[in-house]
Amino acid sequence: MPSSKVKLAPLKYLSSYSLEVQDQVRTMIEQDTLGQFLLKKHPKVHDIKNDKLLREYVINLKNTHLRKSSPLSKVIYDKKIHAVNNALGLHTFISRVQGNKLKSKNEIRISDIFKTAPEVFLEMIVVHELAHIRIKQHDKAFYQLCQHMLPNYHQLEFEMRVYLTQLELKGQIYK
Structure with missing residues (x-):
C-alpha cells in the first residue's frame, strides 16, 4: 500500500x-x-530580496523591540546556512579586545530559502535570531522574549516547519 x-x-x-x-x-x-x-x-511572498533590504528590515524590528541591545554589525542572507549548519538562521557574537576596550560584534545570517517565503516566516526567523542578542540559550526566557516580540511566534514556527516539510517533499510553492 x-x-x-x-x-x-x-x-x-x-x-x-x-x-x-x-x-x-x-x-x-x-x-x-x-x-x-x-x-x-500565506498567499504572498515578501519583497525583501537582498541584503540591504534585509538589514533595514532586521534593524527596524530590533529598534522596535530591543532598542537598548548591542548594535548589529552584519545582517545578510546566506545560501550556505541550511545545508551546512542544518539551521535557518544564525546569530554570532564575537568579542575582541581593542586597546583597553572590549568590542563586540553581533551578526545575523538568514538562510536564503527565506528570500522566497511569506514575510511572517522571515519575521519569525529574524525574531528568533534577535532574541539571541539578549538570551543565548533556548530556554523559557528565550521563548518568552520571542513571544513578546511576535505574539503568535509558536504558531508561525509550526507553520514554517510545515513549509520546510513542503519544500523538502514537493519543492517550492512560492515563486
Missing part, C-alpha cells in the same frame, strides 16, 4: 510535535494539499 510508506516516513521538521499533529500533516501530504494549505494561509 503506497500510503503506508508516507505514513512511516519521518517528518524531521515536525518530530517534536504530537503524533496526532504529524498524522494530520501526513494526511495533507498524501492528499497533496499541503502546498494549498500554505498558499491559502
Whole structure:
C-alpha cells in the first residue's frame, strides 16, 4: 500500500510535535494539499530580496523591540546556512579586545530559502535570531522574549516547519 510508506516516513521538521499533529500533516501530504494549505494561509511572498533590504528590515524590528541591545554589525542572507549548519538562521557574537576596550560584534545570517517565503516566516526567523542578542540559550526566557516580540511566534514556527516539510517533499510553492 503506497500510503503506508508516507505514513512511516519521518517528518524531521515536525518530530517534536504530537503524533496526532504529524498524522494530520501526513494526511495533507498524501492528499497533496499541503502546498494549498500554505498558499491559502500565506498567499504572498515578501519583497525583501537582498541584503540591504534585509538589514533595514532586521534593524527596524530590533529598534522596535530591543532598542537598548548591542548594535548589529552584519545582517545578510546566506545560501550556505541550511545545508551546512542544518539551521535557518544564525546569530554570532564575537568579542575582541581593542586597546583597553572590549568590542563586540553581533551578526545575523538568514538562510536564503527565506528570500522566497511569506514575510511572517522571515519575521519569525529574524525574531528568533534577535532574541539571541539578549538570551543565548533556548530556554523559557528565550521563548518568552520571542513571544513578546511576535505574539503568535509558536504558531508561525509550526507553520514554517510545515513549509520546510513542503519544500523538502514537493519543492517550492512560492515563486
